[in-house]
Amino acid sequence: MLLVAEDVVKDPNANEEEAEPKSAEADAEGDVRSSEGVDPAEMAEEDLSYEAGDSAEEEGASAPELDPRDAQIEELTQQLLRTRADFDNFRRRTRQEREELVxxxxxxxxxxxxxxxxxxxxxxxxxxxxxxxxxxxxxxxxHRQLIQVMHQYGVTEMDAIGAPFDPSQHEAVMQEQVEGQEPGRVIEVLQKGYLLHGKVLRPAMVKVSV
Structure with missing residues (x-):
């Protein structure tokens, strides 16, 4: 009699283990039925329409409309800069001419x-x-007083002896061959030359070696 009672008693966990495979199989069958009920063409159209909407929004965001007033402001700014540069050049040139005149x-x-x-x-x-x-x-x-006055007005005497002959500063009136002297050098000043603020006031009359 004890043996019969033991056979009748069952493990309660066995029912749960058997129920779990059945529920998993039921879920799989439900997924298959749901996927079979959806048209693949409709799904593709939905994806394309979604992507097209995103691209249109991106293009609209990346291409803002230009305000015509911005272009006009830029043009006026460039004109102002050019006018200012021209005025600065004119003022600099006028100042230089005035200094040279003085x-x-x-x-x-x-x-x-x-x-x-x-x-x-x-x-x-x-x-x-x-x-x-x-x-x-x-x-x-x-003589010294006169030289001082000339210096005050920017007149200086040329230093010509031994210098290379420069037609812009020297006037060669004589030539002479000198032994040991490099040709084209001023060897004697016959009349002094003078500069006015660094520019030739009167060229020097010189004798040049050949």
Missing amino acids: QFATKKLLADLLPVLDNFDRALQALEGVDEPQMKQGIEMV
């Missing part, structure tokens, strides 16, 4: 005074070896 306004007067300097140089050379100290001292004093 510097060279007395050019003719200073050029006319150069022969006076030449005569002072000749007078001092003539007094060399002459026993007239007071006369020589007076001429030297006036």
Whole structure:
């Protein structure tokens, strides 16, 4: 009698294990039935329409409309910059011309005074070896004062001895072959040359080696 009772008693977990495979099979069958009920063409059309909508939204966002006023503002800005640059160039050119006018306004007067300097140089050379100290001292004093005034107006004497012959600054009136001297060099100044603010006021008359 005890053996019969043991056979009748069953494991309660066995029913749960048997129920789980059945439920899994039922879910799989439901998925198959649901997939069989949907048309693949309809699914493809839905995907394409969704992608087309996204691309249209992206194109609309990346291509904003241009405001005509922005182009007009840019054009006016460029015109203003060009006008300002032209005005700066005009002001710079005007200032330079005014400075040159002030510097060279007395050019003719200073050029006319150069022969006076030449005569002072000749007078001092003539007094060399002459026993007239007071006369020589007076001429030297006036000569120095005249040179100082010329310097104040920008007149300077050229340093021509030994320099290469430069036709823009020198006027060659004589040539001489000198042993050991490089050709084309100024070997003697016959009349001094002068510069006015670095520009030639009068070229120097020179003798050039050949």
